[in-house]
Structures are given as C-alpha cells and as structure tokens.
Amino acid sequence: xxxxxxxxPLAQVMFALFVAALCVALGRLVTAQFVIGVFNDPxxxxxxxxxxxxxxxxxxxxxxxxxxxxxxxxxxxxxxGTSARAGLLAARAVxxxxxxxxxxxxxxxxxxxGGDRAAAEESLREAIRxxxxxxxxHWRLANLLVxxxxxxxxxxxxxxxxxxxxxxxxxxxxxxxxxxxGRFEAVDVVAGAKPETRLRLAPFLLGRxxxxxxxxxxxxxxxxxxLRSTETANFLNALISAGKAEQxxxxxxxxxxxxxxGALPLIWNxxxxxxxxxxxxxxxxxxxxxxxxxxxxxxxxxxxxxRSLRMDFAGIDTTTLDGEFKQSVLxxxxxxxxxxxxxxxxxxxxxxxxxxxxxxxAGATPAIPEGLxxxxxxxxxxxxxxxxxxxxxxxxxxxxxxxxxxxPSDVKTDAKMLEVRIRRQPRFSYDExxxxxxxxDDFSLSELGDGRK
Amino acid sequence: MNVKPVISPQRALILALxxxxxxxxxxxxxxxxSNVSGELLVAKEVTLDDAPASAxxxxxxxxxxxxxxxxxxxxxxxxxxxxxxxxxxxxVLTFSEGVVGGELLSGWMVIxxxxxxxxxxxxxxxAVIADGSQSSLLTxxxxxxxxxxxxxxxxxxxxxxREVVVAGEELEFSRLPGNPxxxxxxxxxxxxxxxxxxxxxxxxxxxxxxxxxxxTTVVRGAVEGITLNHSQVVSLDGRDGGRTLDRTIRxxxxxxxxxxxxxxxxxxxxxxxxxxxANCSVKPDLIFARPKCLTTFAVKLNNVxxxxxxxxxxxxxxxxFRISPTFPQxxxxxxxxxxxxxxxxxxxxNNAGQLPQNSQIVIETSTCGKRNVQxxxxxxxx
Numbered sequence: 001x002x003x004x005x006x007x008x009p010l011a012q013v014m015f016a017l018f019v020a021a022l023c024v025a026l027g028r029l030v031t032a033q034f035v036i037g038v039f040n041d042p043x044x045x046x047x048x049x050x051x052x053x054x055x056x057x058x059x060x061x062x063x064x065x066x067x068x069x070x071x072x073x074x075x076x077x078x079x080x081g082t083s084a085r086a087g088l089l090a091a092r093a094v095x096x097x098x099x100x101x102x103x104x105x106x107x108x109x110x111x112x113x114g115g116d117r118a119a120a121e122e123s124l125r126e127a128i129r130x131x132x133x134x135x136x137x138h139w140r141l142a143n144l145l146v147x148x149x150x151x152x153x154x155x156x157x158x159x160x161x162x163x164x165x166x167x168x169x170x171x172x173x174x175x176x177x178x179x180x181x182g183r184f185e186a187v188d189v190v191a192g193a194k195p196e197t198r199l200r201l202a203p204f205l206l207g208r209x210x211x212x213x214x215x216x217x218x219x220x221x222x223x224x225x226x227l228r229s230t231e232t233a234n235f236l237n238a239l240i241s242a243g244k245a246e247q248x249x250x251x252x253x254x255x256x257x258x259x260x261x262g263a264l265p266l267i268w269n270x271x272x273x274x275x276x277x278x279x280x281x282x283x284x285x286x287x288x289x290x291x292x293x294x295x296x297x298x299x300x301x302x303x304x305x306x307r308s309l310r311m312d313f314a315g316i317d318t319t320t321l322d323g324e325f326k327q328s329v330l331x332x333x334x335x336x337x338x339x340x341x342x343x344x345x346x347x348x349x350x351x352x353x354x355x356x357x358x359x360x361x362a363g364a365t366p367a368i369p370e371g372l373x374x375x376x377x378x379x380x381x382x383x384x385x386x387x388x389x390x391x392x393x394x395x396x397x398x399x400x401x402x403x404x405x406x407x408p409s410d411v412k413t414d415a416k417m418l419e420v421r422i423r424r425q426p427r428f429s430y431d432e433x434x435x436x437x438x439x440x441d442d443f444s445l446s447e448l449g450d451g452r453k
Numbered sequence: 454m455n456v457k458p459v460i461s462p463q464r465a466l467i468l469a470l471x472x473x474x475x476x477x478x479x480x481x482x483x484x485x486x487s488n489v490s491g492e493l494l495v496a497k498e499v500t501l502d503d504a505p506a507s508a509x510x511x512x513x514x515x516x517x518x519x520x521x522x523x524x525x526x527x528x529x530x531x532x533x534x535x536x537x538x539x540x541x542x543x544x545v546l547t548f549s550e551g552v553v554g555g556e557l558l559s560g561w562m563v564i565x566x567x568x569x570x571x572x573x574x575x576x577x578x579x580a581v582i583a584d585g586s587q588s589s590l591l592t593x594x595x596x597x598x599x600x601x602x603x604x605x606x607x608x609x610x611x612x613x614x615r616e617v618v619v620a621g622e623e624l625e626f627s628r629l630p631g632n633p634x635x636x637x638x639x640x641x642x643x644x645x646x647x648x649x650x651x652x653x654x655x656x657x658x659x660x661x662x663x664x665x666x667x668x669t670t671v672v673r674g675a676v677e678g679i680t681l682n683h684s685q686v687v688s689l690d691g692r693d694g695g696r697t698l699d700r701t702i703r704x705x706x707x708x709x710x711x712x713x714x715x716x717x718x719x720x721x722x723x724x725x726x727x728x729x730x731a732n733c734s735v736k737p738d739l740i741f742a743r744p745k746c747l748t749t750f751a752v753k754l755n756n757v758x759x760x761x762x763x764x765x766x767x768x769x770x771x772x773x774f775r776i777s778p779t780f781p782q783x784x785x786x787x788x789x790x791x792x793x794x795x796x797x798x799x800x801x802x803n804n805a806g807q808l809p810q811n812s813q814i815v816i817e818t819s820t821c822g823k824r825n826v827q828x829x830x831x832x833x834x835x
Binding site: 034035038039043044045046050053054057073074077078079080082109112113114115117136139140143144146147167168170171174175178179 | 490491492494495501502504505506507509510511513527529531532534535537565566567568588590667669670671673675770771
C-alpha cells in the first residue's frame with residue numbers, strides 16, 4: 001500500500017485543490033457524456049433549437065455537430081443555405097472524430113446535397129477504408145457510384161450490401177436492372193453465389209419476363225437450399241402462371257426425386273409408393289379430408305405395390321366431393337389420352353352409383369355426375385373435360401376405371417395443364433348418405449395419339 | 454514534301470464538334486443513368502416502385518414513391534434540391550437538368566430547390582409551377598381532396614386560370630365537380646396563413662437560455678429513455694445496425710410540422726359563454742385497441758352547434774401506437790357528426806396495455822376543449 005504523508009498546510013491545500021479540480025473535470029466529462037448521449041438517443045425527440053443549444057454548449061462534440069448536420073439536411077428550408085450549413089457541420093464532425101466511419105456517411109450525404117458527388121465518393125471511400133466490412137458503407141457507396149454513372153464499379157459493393165441485408169435485394173435488383181438497361185449479367189453479379197440471394201433473383205427475373213434465365217438461375221441453386229426455402233414453391237407456381245408449366249414440373253420433379261430417369265411420367269407417384277415431396281406442388285397428389293370423407297395413404301392394401309389411397313366415407317347425407325384428392329397433369333394440346341386407375345370397394349353405398357352409365361364422350365361436358373367418379377378438369381377454369389363412369393356400389397376387389405379424352409387445343413402455353421380429381425355432386429339438395437370405403441391405386445395416363453384421328 | 458490537307462482546319466473543327474456531339478448524344482442514350490438521379494436521404498416505411506426502400510437508395514426519374522401512415526421520405530436531388538414526402542403520401546418524381554417535376558397522387562410534399570431549378574408538379578386539380586428565377590420552397594398538400602399550395606412566387610395552373618402564390622398566403626384550388634378535364638373551369642381560393650412556426654430559435658434566445666434548454670431537454674430525454682417502449686427501437690436499416698440519417702426526427706423540422714394546417718378563419722372557438730357549445734362533451738369515453746392491429750374509433754362531439762376542428766394524438770410521445778390520420782389532423786366535424794380515427798398498433802408489444810405510455814390519447818377540439826381518453830388494450834392480433 002502506498003501512503004502519502006502530507007503534513008505541510010500548503011501541500012494539503014494544493015492537494016485539496018487538485019482533488020477538487022479532478023472532481024470538477026470528471027463531473028463535466030460525465031455530464032457531457034450524459035447530455036450528448038441523451039441527444040444521440042434515437043428514442044428521444046429533440047427540437048432543432050435544443051440541438052443548436054447543445055452544440056453551442058459543447059462545440060467539440062462530433063456527435064452533436066453531426067446531428068445538427070442531419071437536421072439541416074432534412075429541414076424544409078432554403079436549399080442552398082441548409083446544404084452549405086450541413087456540409088460545414090458534417091465536415092467539422094469528421095474533423096473532430098476522424099476515425100468514425102459513420103460521420104463520413106453524413107459528410108458524403110451533405111456533400112452530395114451540395115452538388116459535389118466526387119467529394120462524396122471520396123468521403124465514402126475513406127469510410128470503407130475505416131470500416132471495410134460494414135454493409136451500410138458499401139450500400140451508400142454502391143448507390144453513389146450508380147448516380148455517378150459508374151455501374152460496373154458499384155456491383156461488388158451492392159453484392160456486399162445485399163448479402164448482409166437481403167431486405168434490400170428487391171430494390172437493388174430493380175435499380176441495377178433499370179440502370180443497366182435490363183442486363184442479366186449485372187443483376188447476376190449483385191446476387192452473388194449465396195443460395196438465399198439467388199433464390200430471390202429467380203423470381204425477380206420471372207417478374208421481368210426473363211423466363212429462361214429465371215429457370216436457369218433456379219435450377220443451378222443448391223438442391224438442399226431449394227428444398228429448405230419457402231420461395232421455392234412460390235417460384236414454381238409463378239413459373240406456371242407465366243405459362244411455363246412443363247419447366248415448372250421438371251424443376252419440381254428434380255426436387256421431389258434426387259435421381260430422375262429419363263422422361264417424367266404423366267402421372268406422378270401413380271401407385272402412392274413414394275412419400276409426398278418436401279416441396280408442395282400441384283404436380284404431386286394433394287390429399288384433403290373433408291367432413292364427408294377421410295383421405296389417407298393406406299400402407300397395407302396396395303394392388304401392385306404395398307400402398308394405395310383410401311377414402312373412408314363418414315355416412316353423411318348429400319355427400320359432396322370435389323378435389324379431396326387431385327393431381328395436376330400436363331398434356332399435349334389436341335392429343336388423345338386414356339386415364340386409368342384401379343378401384344376396390346367395401347360396403348360402398350352411394351346414391352347414383354348403381355344407376356350410372358358409361359363413360360363420357362371425350363371433349364363434351366357430361367351431365368351432372370351424381371355418382372362418385374374421377375374427373376379430368378381444366379386446371380384454370382375447373383370446367384369438366386372428361387369423367388369416368390361412377391364407381392359401383394357394394395364390395396368388390398380391384399377393378400379398372402378408365403376414361404378416354406382429347407386434350408383441349410385452345411391453349412396459349414407450351415403444354416396444357418389439366419387436373420385429375422375425385423368428384424361427387426348430389427343431384428338434389430338432399431340425397432342419401434354415402435358410406436363405406438374405396439381404395440385407389442395404379443393410376444396411369446397414356447397418350448393414344450392425335451385426337452383428330 | 455508539301456502535303457495538302459484533305460480538309461481545311463475550319464472544316465475539321467466543325468467535323469470534330471459534330472462527331473463529339475454525336476458521340477455524347479449516343480453515350481447519353483446508351484447510358485440510362487444520366488447524372489440526374491436522387492438519393493433517399495431519409496426513408497422510413499417507404500416503397501420505391503413497390504419495393505421496400507431504405508435510406509441511401511438511388512431514385513431514378515419517373516420513380517413512384519409511396520409512404521405508409523407512419524412513413525416519411527426525403528429525396529436528395531443534389532444540385533436540384535430536396536423533396537420531402539409526408540406520411541401516407543404517393544408521388545411520382547421526375548427530374549432532369551434544371552427541372553423537378555412529377556405528380557402528387559395523395560398526401561403532401563415539400564420541394565426545396567435552389568435558384569435556377571424549375572418546378573412543375575401536377576396534382577389532380579392542376580399544376581404547380583415555379584420558374585426558377587429564385588430559390589423555391591414549395592408545399593403541396595392534397596390530403597383535403599383539393600390542392601393547397603404554400604410558397605413564395607410559385608404559380609398555380611388550374612383549368613383556364615393561373616394564379617401566383619404570394620408569401621404568407623396559402624392558395625387552394627380544385628376543379629369544379631362534373632368537369633373532369635384539366636381545361637375545365639376551377640375554383641381558386643386565397644387564404645392568409647399564420648407566420649411559420651417552423652423555426653429555429655433566435656440567436657438571442659439561444660444565447661440566453663442555452664443552459665435552461667439543455668437542462669429541460671436532458672431531463673425530458675432521460676425520462677423518455679426510462680419510460681419509452683424499448684422494443685420499438687429498431688434500426689431503419691434492419692440488421693445492419695448501421696447509422697441512418699434519420700436520427701433527428703425533430704418536432705420543429707419533421708414533415709408533420711411542415712404540413713399545411715387547416716385554414717384558421719374557418720374555426721369557431723367556444724369560450725365559457727359560447728352558446729354554440731354549452732354542456733358540450735367529447736366522445737368516446739374509452740377507446741379499445743389491440744396490439745399488432747388496426748382499430749377504428751369515432752370521435753363525436755355532443756351539444757356542439759358549430760363545426761369543430763379536431764385533432765387526436767397519443768398522450769405520451771413515446772406511445773407504441775400511431776393515430777391515423779396523422780396529427781395534427783384538424784379534421785372538421787359538423788354538429789352531430791363524427792369522424793373515424795384509427796389506432797395503428799402494428800408495432801406495439803403484446804404487453805402494450807401494461808406500459809403507462811400507451812394508456813391515453815388526447816382529443817383536442819376547437820370548440821369543446823381538450824380531453825384525455827383512456828385506451829383499453831385487448832388481446833393481440835395474430
């Protein structure tokens with residue numbers, strides 16, 4: 001322990017004065033920090049006059065000088081005066097704290113407000129030197145470079161900015177696209193290599209009607225990243241909306257199945273032997289239970305394999321079904337097709353089942369089908385294209401159920417998208433309950449040739 | 454050897470000038486980003502061409518800028534000046550060398566331009582023009598349905614009329630009903646406006662009361678710091694944590710303050726003995742709100758026989774919710790009428806009701822005084 005023995009009265013006075021001066025200095029420092037801290041707190045509301053008062057009292061505070069500069073810049077007043085004052089205040093703030101990169105951002109904004117973009121660029125380059133990995137600085141510099149017609153030099157800075165903050169992706173893509181005159185290469189550089197950003201680039205390109213590039217970007221993104229992303233389903237749906245249903249189905253199938261052998265089957269997962277794909281899509285079976293019937297995969301009663309689709313009816317009157325299970329399929333416009341599946345029933349009671357007649361005429365809209373049946377509808381309008389005969393009531397082993405139809409030729413897209421779905425529409429506002437169980441398995445859709453022959 | 458030039462020096466000069474001018478023209482066409490572009494200096498809850506925008510983003514001519522109820526934006530147009538858009542405002546901005554223009558579709562805006570920059574802005578009612586012979590500070594407000602302009606020296610073109618806006622005056626113009634065409638006749642009204650309160654403290658005041666001002670600000674700031682809803686403090690630029698140029702949302706210079714106020718001469722104020730509003734009362738007595746939700750309440754004045762100007766605001770400036778339309782609304786409520794206001798509690802935490810700063814709003818009326826109303830908080834919206 002160090003001890004000072006101050007015995008002389010003069011020394012005691014000197015020491016007391018020293019301590020008092022130290023306390024005053026520390027007190028002033030603490031007060032200054034507190035006052036400046038309060039002014040700099042974004043939660044507090046401070047008027048400009050209060051800020052001016054504080055800056056006058058603490059003229060060497062770079063924080064207060066910069067706050068005042070910002071205040072000048074955002075004030076609706078005489079442009080020349082405020083921009084000149086803002087420039088001076090920001091320059092003073094930088095001079096007071098030359099190692100703070102954020103003050104240089106304010107200085108750059110003030111310099112640009114005064115019309116000096118070259119000086120603003122210099123300030124931002126100095127800010128980058130001080131904070132080379134700060135996304136905000138990259139963002140500011142990238143935008144300034146665009147305004148200076150230096151698009152090429154801005155792209156790397158944009159990439160750094162949006163990689164750190166993907167919320168800026170869309171506005172960046174929009175800007176770079178517009179400034180570059182719609183150059184894919186420019187937005188491609190900005191998106192970088194991260195799957196998250198590239199997954200945002202693909203829909204952007206789709207929105208700009210660059211379908212091929214959109215699909216190309218999407219297909220090259222890491223498969224696992226695509227499977228994880230919520231953007232994937234949206235993109236595939238957008239691709240369908242853009243008239244690229246076949247491309248959408250191919251991209252989806254690559255995600256649904258790791259290895260694809262040759263051409264895609266017309267009906268996906270025809271025997272229900274595969275688990276549902278991780279990315280939901282209309283090109284897979286979509287199962288929805290309703291109050292009238294529970295729909296599920298039955299693991300132990302397949303016809304060819306082990307699984308089949310099972311519908312358990314709840315025995316409710318006026319049973320109405322429409323799309324409790326369904327799948328979108330792609331067909332060639334004008335071609336003739338056969339939809340076939342196998343059906344097994346147990347104690348099936350359904351009004352209209354026994355009075356049903358033969359298959360519908362292809363291309364013609366049949367009368368309201370009262371019995372349970374499979375229908376082929378236009379996936380956009382849901383208008384009926386073909387229907388199978390009603391499923392027979394009672395108990396039976398696997399029996400074939402099929403219908404032939406011609407794919408409509410009035411199409412604008414590359415392939416016509418239809419939908420296979422279960423349907424039952426009661427003829428009257430009341431009919432007897434439907435009960436029992438039906439199994440479906442081994443669906444197939446095969447092209448029979450040209451529909452006009 | 455004496456070589457005769459193929460073309461004379463004069464011709465060469467002309468050719469060079471022609472080639473260079475052609476080259477520059479081609480360059481300008483090939484490069485869509487001419488030097489005329491702006492920057493979002495301040496950007497809060499704003500979209501640029503329907504994409505969320507943050508401060509620093511470049512604004513190209515022809516961009517559509519839209520702010521939400523709590524939003525604001527200031528566009529730095531460099532040598533061309535600045536454009537500030539208030540909350541709930543939509544505008545298309547166009548600019549080129551020496552000209553700032555566009556169209557104000559809703560809300561209000563302030564254009565500040567230096568001398569030499571012409572301003573030509575359209576609204577549904579006509580055009581507001583400044584010829585650039587002097588620096589311009591122009592406020593255009595279409596929130597009331599008509600176009601109101603405050604400026605000094607700007608002209609207003611509406612239908613077949615042209616009027617000059619004089620300093621200290623506000624000019625309101627609208628097309629006559631049933632005359633949708635721009636050439637149709639219109640109504641232009643002049644009004645005297647109160648001296649601008651958009652002020653900076655005078656130097657003498659500053660000198661005299663620096664310490665007092667500092668003291669009051671620091672005490673208020675410290676109290677706000679303790680009572681504020683800290684969950685609200687989010688950087689405008691999201692995860693960057695970067696500093697924005699919008700820290701100084703000051704009462705005096707905030708866009709709300711710049712907005713044109715409702716014409717004063719139309720007000721009827723009730724003193725204690727004013728027969729128009731004896732035994733008056735302001736309703737409702739209690740307002741219900743839900744965190745994460747937008748809820749509506751109607752303000753009504755009972756026993757008031759004159760049109761009232763009504764403004765509603767949170768009692769505490771640190772409240773998590775906003776009132777829409779934005780304060781100072783000064784909406785006109787006729788006798789027996791009511792006006793729907795909204796509490797936007799989108800950013801309120803689930804426990805908003807437990808925080809005292811969210812407990813009250815203030816309804817200020819020109820006829821029946823001021824009333825504090827309790828806010829009751831329900832379950833949060835999902």
